[in-house]
Amino acid sequence: MSNKKKRSQLKLLNEVRDQLVLQAERWGLKGHxxxxxxxxxxxxxxxxxxxxxxxxxxxxxxxxxxxxxxKRDLLIKMERLQKYIKKAFRVIxxxxxxxxxxxxxxxxxxxxxxxxxxxxRKENTISxxxxxx
Amino acid sequence: MSITNHVDTNHSNDKLFSxxxxxxxxxxxxxxxSQIQQSSTGLEWSAQAAxxxxxxxxxxxxxxxxxxxxxxxxxxxSSKQYEIKAPGAEDIAILSTSVAIKEESVVAxxxxxxSSFLRGGFNMAALExxxxxxxxxxxxxxxxxxxxxxxxxxxxMKGLCSLLGISAEEQDKIQKEVRExxxxxxxxxxxxxxxxxxxxxxxxx
Numbered sequence: 001m002s003n004k005k006k007r008s009q010l011k012l013l014n015e016v017r018d019q020l021v022l023q024a025e026r027w028g029l030k031g032h033x034x035x036x037x038x039x040x041x042x043x044x045x046x047x048x049x050x051x052x053x054x055x056x057x058x059x060x061x062x063x064x065x066x067x068x069x070x071k072r073d074l075l076i077k078m079e080r081l082q083k084y085i086k087k088a089f090r091v092i093x094x095x096x097x098x099x100x101x102x103x104x105x106x107x108x109x110x111x112x113x114x115x116x117x118x119x120x121r122k123e124n125t126i127s128x129x130x131x132x133x
Numbered sequence: 134m135s136i137t138n139h140v141d142t143n144h145s146n147d148k149l150f151s152x153x154x155x156x157x158x159x160x161x162x163x164x165x166x167s168q169i170q171q172s173s174t175g176l177e178w179s180a181q182a183a184x185x186x187x188x189x190x191x192x193x194x195x196x197x198x199x200x201x202x203x204x205x206x207x208x209x210x211s212s213k214q215y216e217i218k219a220p221g222a223e224d225i226a227i228l229s230t231s232v233a234i235k236e237e238s239v240v241a242x243x244x245x246x247x248s249s250f251l252r253g254g255f256n257m258a259a260l261e262x263x264x265x266x267x268x269x270x271x272x273x274x275x276x277x278x279x280x281x282x283x284x285x286x287x288x289x290m291k292g293l294c295s296l297l298g299i300s301a302e303e304q305d306k307i308q309k310e311v312r313e314x315x316x317x318x319x320x321x322x323x324x325x326x327x328x329x330x331x332x333x334x335x336x337x338x
Binding site for chain 1: 272273274312315316319322323324326327328329330331332333334335336337338
């Protein structure tokens with residue numbers, strides 16, 4: 001996607017966010033949706049997307065080694081998927097840093113900040129069901 | 134049994150068996166009526182009733198039980214002398230109407246008032262739905278098109294609701310429900326639509 005297109009899409013998303021936050025303020029929730037709260041939401045969704053990508057990767061691996069399908073196509077797909085997963089981890093890191101910065105402004109104690117961040121982090125796990133056959 | 138009661142039974146029989154009457158029976162009745170018209174004062178009612186009894190066997194011939202009752206009453210009345218009676222409470226009751234004339238009943242009707250009258254003309258469920266919708270729109274981000282117009286609509290609707298008898302507490306309850314629903318909707322939209330699209334755009338885009 002070109003940078004111009006990406007920027008316009010981001011602009012649109014920001015507009016949607018502003019409208020929703022304004023509506024929430026009119027309902028009496030002023031100051032509820034802070035930038036940190038919104039970053040937390042994005043981080044949560046990034047985790048969700050990453051886990052989806054990981055499960056997709058596991059499915060492709062299964063297809064590659066266990067089934068007779070076009071190996072070349074599968075390898076291309078897996079390569080692309082790997083890129084996305086790496087990018088997703090980078091996005092997660094970025095939001096982690098952002099939240100840490102904002103927390104440091106509010107809380108001076110570093111240990112407390114770390115415990116909060118640890119609670120927010122989710123470990124991505126994939127489980128395989130192996131039958132006796 | 135008094136003569137007045139006897140008169141009542143005669144009248145009721147007249148009504149019940151009017152199609153069964155013979156023409157011969159109608160003729161003397163019409164003569165009797167003309168006599169009654171000539172000299173119909175309240176004091177002569179009992180005499181008229183006695184005259185009407187003469188035709189009772191013909192009328193009641195259709196039903197043997199009624200005929201038997203008539204004969205019994207005739208024999209009793211013939212044994213007694215005629216009593217002269219002024220029109221009592223029973224006579225007035227015959228002239229009664231189904232329209233509420235008692236003070237209490239009239240007051241009860243008035244208490245229902247305009248609200249009950251108006252409620253009949255409005256679909257309350259639709260009105261409540263529209264009330265919820267306009268209240269929700271009145272908190273919109275769009276200043277002119279939605280918020281202003283919805284505020285005008287909402288204030289009018291609020292007045293109408295109070296006129297229809299919806300109490301302020303009930304309205305507050307509806308408003309609270311709408312608020313909770315709207316806030317949960319905003320929260321889910323921010324999480325599932327905005328945050329997801331933003332994360333997706335940053336990862337894939």
